[in-house]
Amino acid sequence: MTTATDSSRFDRFFFAHDTDSDGHVDWSDYERLVAAYLDAAKADRAGHRAAALKVTFQMWWMELLRHAQVQGQRLSREEYTRALQALLVDTSRFNMLEGLAHAVFDVLDADGDDQIGRDEFQALLRALKVPDFAAADLFHALDTDGDTVLSRHEVVRAVREFFSSPEDNPSGGIFFGVA
Numbered sequence: 001m002t003t004a005t006d007s008s009r010f011d012r013f014f015f016a017h018d019t020d021s022d023g024h025v026d027w028s029d030y031e032r033l034v035a036a037y038l039d040a041a042k043a044d045r046a047g048h049r050a051a052a053l054k055v056t057f058q059m060w061w062m063e064l065l066r067h068a069q070v071q072g073q074r075l076s077r078e079e080y081t082r083a084l085q086a087l088l089v090d091t092s093r094f095n096m097l098e099g100l101a102h103a104v105f106d107v108l109d110a111d112g113d114d115q116i117g118r119d120e121f122q123a124l125l126r127a128l129k130v131p132d133f134a135a136a137d138l139f140h141a142l143d144t145d146g147d148t149v150l151s152r153h154e155v156v157r158a159v160r161e162f163f164s165s166p167e168d169n170p171s172g173g174i175f176f177g178v179a
Contacts, residue, residue, distance in 0.1 A: 016177035040127035
């Protein structure tokens with residue numbers, strides 16, 4: 001059963017991914033989102049990390065389309081949120097949510113030290129057009145062990161919590177552009 005909090009969260013997810021604000025999500029929206037991540041990390045677009053991020057988002061998109069059960073290649077807000085709900089509870093395949101979290105982490109870890117520092121995190125926020133004043137609070141909320149960097153575990157946990165927490169606005173959505 002979907003709660004009012006879930007519906008609000010799914011709507012925010014939709015609007016963050018409708019990158020051209022046309023009322024639908026299609027693959028071109030995800031291409032723009034991938035480009036924003038790559039720009040934030042100053043990643044080589046021909047490199048392995050960039051390719052892995054793009055392929056993971058392509059898998060995510062194909063799974064959304066599969067769960068939406070539509071004929072076309074774009075999803076309205078209602079179709080998107082219904083498909084997202086189904087995708088999140090589908091245990092028959094690879095865990096797409098965690099796979100996407102790992103791919104995003106790999107790209108954001110621009111210096112390859114297996115952690116996301118404040119500078120790398122702030123670059124993401126700038127690329128996703130999140131106001132600078134929110135950066136410190138978001139980083140602090142995500143840095144659960146207080147070591148001033150975000151570990152892979154902290155990022156994956158935060159993404160997981162974004163969809164499972166009873167809180168109205170868990171901070172893990174930021175990794176998908178949801179502020």
